[in-house]
Amino acid sequence: MRRPLDLLRRLRRANGPLPLKNPRYQAFRGFVLVILAIISAPSMAGSPEPVGLATNRTDLTPKDQGRVLAVTRPTTDFSKPESFETMQGGAGTSRKDVNRDAFSQPSENITFEEQGTFKLGNALFRKNWVSSPSSTQASDGLGPLFNERACQNCHLKDGRGRPPTPDSRTTSMFLRLARDASTAEEKAEIAGHKVLNFPDPVYGTQLQELAVPGLNGEGRMHVDYGDEKVTLGDGSTVSLRKPSYSVDGLGYGPLDPRTTLSPRLTPPMIGLGLIEQIVPADILAHADPDDRDGDGISGRLNIVRDGTSGELTLGRFGWKAQTASIRQQAADAFAGDIGISTTEEPNHWGDCTAAEKACLAMPNGVQKRLGPVEAPPPVMDLVTFYSQNLAVPARRDVAAPDVLAGKKLFYEMGCIACHTPKFVTMRGTPNKAQAFQLIWPYSDFLLHDMGPGLADGQVVGDATGSEWRTPPLWGIGLTKTVNGNSFFLHDGRARTLTEAILWHGGEGQKARDRFAAADSADRDALIKFLESL
Template sequence: MHMQATCVFSLRSRHRLAFLAAASLLFAPPAGAAEVKRNDLSAEDITRVEHITRPTTDFSKPERYEAMPGGAATSRNPVNPDAFSHASANLAFSEEENFKLGNALFRKLWVSSPSSTQASDGLGPLFNARACQNCHLKDGRGRPPEGNADATSMFLRLARPARTSEERQAVTDLKVVNFPDATYGAQLQDMAVPGVAAEGRVVITYTEEPVTLAGGEIITLRKPQYSVADLNYGPLGIDTTLSPRIANPMIGMGLIEAIAAADILAKADPDDRDGDGISGRAARARDHRTGELKLGRFGWKAQNASVRDQSSSAFAGDLGISTPDTPRHWGDCTEAQEECRSMQNGVQTRLGNTEAPDPVLDLVTFYSENLAVPARRDVDAPEVLKGKSLFYGAGCIACHTPKYVTRRNAANKAQAFQLIWPYSDFLLHDMGEGLADGQQVGDATGREWRTPPLWGIGLTDEVNGHTFFLHDGRARNLTEAILWHGGEAESARNAFASMTPEARQHLIRFLESL
């Protein structure tokens, strides 16, 4: 198969068909993967795409273009702490200004109202961070609070289960994703503007659990327990669940949105018809502006369908800033928090009807869509190739799908028809009781999580100065992260645990090269 040296399929095509609406697929699940086809491609293109995205069986050398995980958008900049903060390499010159403006807004510190800054006020009144960058430090991965670190890049989601048949139906219909705590809302806010009391703080205690691996190696896993302290508005609801979440890396998000919904849905096997023990499910999510049901792709439980929806949720929940898509001036303040609800907001009517009116959300979304995936390192190193073979052989790619070719008709040409390597199926999987948070979020149960993409995972320490992984950062390294896998991933986890120590190191070395 011929591909240009830029790692991008030719963008010139007479076959620019309308993109297959995700909602129509979600409401009529296919009987089998073979029945799910893309309609943005010609028959010839489909054959090419199926060929190039087929998992390799040759581990003697790197695959063609494997070193460019983001296709032509891949960043070739030097590896350093800014490795996640570069623009897509193929971004049009005319769009660079929007990227830089979005970057400035992403780093912007919001302040409480009223303020002489005007366009920067509206923070909170209750909040978890003053800027997007505070959670996604250097556009990278968050961490749990320990040592001298604070809880800025980690917070607790709060939710209770449905109590009535009407509430259960509302979740089924995705009129709501769950029900927040009546007093404290959808997440615990550990900061507040002057004159308002913060809600409380997260408390984490760990117990150590030794695991013996093949070859006699003993790994200690730390099992967290979560509680809250210093609650300032009374007790939590008796059935409120606590789900810790660290901030996800920001790279490659526009490319993820450009993956054809058909390619993700084709991998769903909710009834495990093939009997492999893997039953990934597609999550549905409602578009914040239209209410249309779409394929969920973003967030730990795939609760958002687009980068824009993910961004507006963060503005409202994390910063307490209203946007045109989520116009809650009071953020996550509940009706039980009267003082919070009554405080002055930051709306400047000459600029718009929300605290972050257009084009603020537009620019932050554009920035988030165009943060480049860094180039791979050492793809031809013998130990990396051995580790890749072991990763594939252990069955890890049953969930961590290596590669896709994005839609020809993606909204931005920088993301269109690119061969990308995110290593994720973006589906929901039961990860076992060990990782269960007991909290339903839309279609995701209390045991299910979206498969996170792995690209850039090997640069976590370089960018963020730590190696904490999984949704709550409990894993202190990649080995621990793998050993926490259960449920549908238990077979792959056991395959890793039964490898020789040298083989395990090869597999980890492969992950570090991503």
């Protein structure tokens, strides 16, 4: 017999579930709910998930579990909007006017006192760090090698970055540097989740293009674009940009021949606190690593080690789901992008390696009166709170006929097999603002093989070189409004949503082919739906 969660997954994914009044449907649904309600062990026999990740929701009563399953089940009625569909970030959804600040609003349901905390976090998010020593002291510690001086300079208006152009710096897209395990010992380290991969021996985990005075940067990302023509079902053509990456002006010798280059565009910051409070069991319910239901969609977890507790947990942030928490994500960015040490990442010289001796000889920004790191815990507390409470904007035009038609096509083409529409966050959250919220991220937060076209060849923990985490889609229709451009996917190669869809391969190939084969009116309707998110 299949596990109850396998059965539940099939029920949730089904494009045409049995009518609600059908006795067979009621019996099946009742069976699943009863089984879920009585399971209390943290893991099931034969489950491939690591011990400690519960496969059922312990924060809900059986009655509430039934309510959650009912409200998150994909709709089959596209004649009108669903209840609460406009409020895609739950009660915290921002209903402010749509403008360039649409991604920079606080969650609407935080308290007045918390709004002050949010503003302080915003100030630190925008703060420019300076090289040491300086008269500012509390802002000392930049670099010595770095990519930017402030978080906001990468997450432009709290939105996504953009790929470099010949006449601009590469501010908001970086090159991750890594190689796979090459010895039995290294393979054991990855298998034991002690490391995600191995850095370049000279240049570390990320190419640092900038440096403080008296030091040279590591090099410059170079992008060449080829052109691929795609012919659609109606005979029209779309031109896709196919990028290739290299590094110009390497400042400290050659890269290791085994080092892979993986470009990473900075993603939008909205809704992160809500994502953090999705119950792991609800993400596990969509995982199907062996494709037991035969739909061609797998969905795998990236299990990572929590930097604070040392325990294995679910990765849900980052392009490859390599990070478990917002605080760790912020600490990694401070260290890798700006070169600032924190309690979580206490290296005062950022990503400088032992081979970069001139970098390690530079002064750091530690002030004894402020603690042993350059960004002490109060700074991390504020930046984390800010990152957790950037509101998701309200949906627009949800009742428009073309948007509803596009939503129906999005479901029928199979896009929701990875872009899961809805979740309900856990009850017992650290901040009540994120508790028990119906949210619409359109992501399952799992790893999917997207085929050779999007592969970067870089292993990150359990993620292979062709796997990527499903990115949330909420807010995607406001990309141009907020950031003044429309660059999508992990490296910004797609200049339109149509191009982004046409790059889907691997597990996304069937849905991509259905989109490509559709007539122009249907394709336009589906894009209208995405633009309403």
